[in-house]
Amino acid sequence: MSRIYEVFGSDAHGMTLALLTAASVADSIPAGASIALKPNLVVADDPARGATTHPGVLSGCIEYFQSHGFRDLSIIESSWVGEGTLSAMKVCGYDRISREYGVPFYDLKKDKTHRVETPLRPMEIACRALDADYLIDLPVLKGHCQTRMTCALKNLKGCIPDREKRRFHTEGLTQPIAALGAALKPSLVIVDSICGDLNFEEGGNPVHTNRMFLGTDPVQIDAYGCRLMGLDIRDVPYIQLAERYGAGSSEICEEDIVAINSPRDAAAYPPASGLVKSLTKSVRAGSACSACFAALVRGLYIAREAGIRTNAPISIGQDFRGKSIPGVGIGNCCRGAEHCCPGCPPTAADVESLLRTLA
Ligand code: SF4
Incomplete structure (x- = not known):
């Protein structure tokens, strides 16, 4: 069972550093490992509007890993069908982060792919996501108009080419999202839940909940996201299916949730609006x-x-x-x-x- 560390506030950079430090993440990564950071850049929109990962999450990660001697870092992502990833990257301020820290950004729409066996079927997955020694999933906890919520597992959809994304929709999303989670298994998840939109994946109605959390199991992290949003895990069927596919465990023990500061800045997640x-x-x-x-x-x-x-x-x-x-x-x-x-x-x-x- 993995632990979930959580922190409250609104400074994404400082909160990310605090989470990584509390979990002593660097101790579990071999020296010289390649680390890929996979944020959510689904659309070209300011993170303050509730769809995309705050740039401070990236800068916090990069500062932490560089200070622990890791040099092979990259930022990888592809936006949804119809959106240019590089436009989203600029709008979200990732170009500045990439320049300032000397960490390259790769648009996975242009990446080569490998055909990978998954519990559902062979799937095309971007090489840069597959080849990283340590893949870090950096989703936003938010609502989704088709799957109710999106967090760690669904954020991995940015690691496949657009033709696969279209195919996912012909398959009804649940099975391919679960299978992708089992195939990619990120090593670490850090969730930006500072101001996600709890209805729309593409943002526009941010709800300030002032929280971030970290864990190593994407299934457990999604189960925790459901709990925070007041959803039953069965409302988001890909979570338990991912568990059956071997992507992780949805079990959460209260003693494994570690708050590293006082939740006085946290706001309640409003009930689902319907x-x-x-x-x-x-x-x-x-x-x-x-x-x-x-x-x-x-x-x-x-x-x-x-x-x-x-x-x-x-x-x-x-x-x-x-x-x-x-x-x-x-x-x-x-x-x-x-x-x-x-x-x-x-x-x-x-x-x-x-x-x-x-x-
Ligand atoms: S549903 Fe059809 S029209 Fe709409 S984005 Fe997908 S392929 Fe294009």
């Missing part, structure tokens, strides 16, 4: 990519806030390719819809604008 469920109750989804589904949910949210209502059925996802669809279709896969919002993925503004014309 917002996504209520917005999408008339949506038919079949293998929709995250970026596409998120644009739809955000578009529906903006439309609802503007008092726009539509009774037309809405379809989205790769399962609708080449089909005639009544009502609204979202994305190029739904070109056969009566009213199509084109794009791969479209934007939330495109969705809202189409709904406006149909209202």
Whole structure:
């Protein structure tokens, strides 16, 4: 059973250093090991908006490992389908961190891949993630419009090429996310839960919970993330499936949670709002990519806030390719819809604008 260390506050750099120091992480890594840092840069948006890992988490990690003599460090990531990783890197301030500390940043969309056996099927995974001696997963704890929550296991999706990401969605996400976790098994997870958006993966409504936590088991860390967000672990089925696939254990013993400062700065995680469920109750989804589904949910949210209502059925996802669809279709896969919002993925503004014309 691994320990979970947690720290409260809002200084991502200092909190990361405190976690790594408390857990004596450097003692367990062989000298000369290559260390890859895998943050969450799903979209090009400021971490203060609740989607992406704060740059202070990276600088804290780099400072800690460099001060312990590790020189072979890298930052690796690929943003979601439709987003340029390098734009996200700049918007989030990682270019400055990379320059200042002399640590290279690699866009995994351009990386070579290896075909790796997983409990589900062979999978294409970026070489830089596979080849690192010590992979550190740096997710944001936040909501997700399809999987309810995203943290350690789902953040690993940034280690696969876009064609695999699309395939994950045709497989319903649960099984491939669990299988990827078993194949990659990060050595360490440090979670940024300073201000994640608890509804939308792409952020926009950050909730300041002022917490970070560290552990070595991504399944246990996700189980703990569920607990913090008030979710039952069964609400996020890939966690227990990852456990069955051998990616870790979801068991948490209270004595294994070590708080390294007072939680006076911590805020409670508000109860699940049910917002996504209520917005999408008339949506038919079949293998929709995250970026596409998120644009739809955000578009529906903006439309609802503007008092726009539509009774037309809405379809989205790769399962609708080449089909005639009544009502609204979202994305190029739904070109056969009566009213199509084109794009791969479209934007939330495109969705809202189409709904406006149909209202
Ligand atoms: S249109 Fe949407 S669901 Fe279809 S491939 Fe593009 S992003 Fe994925």
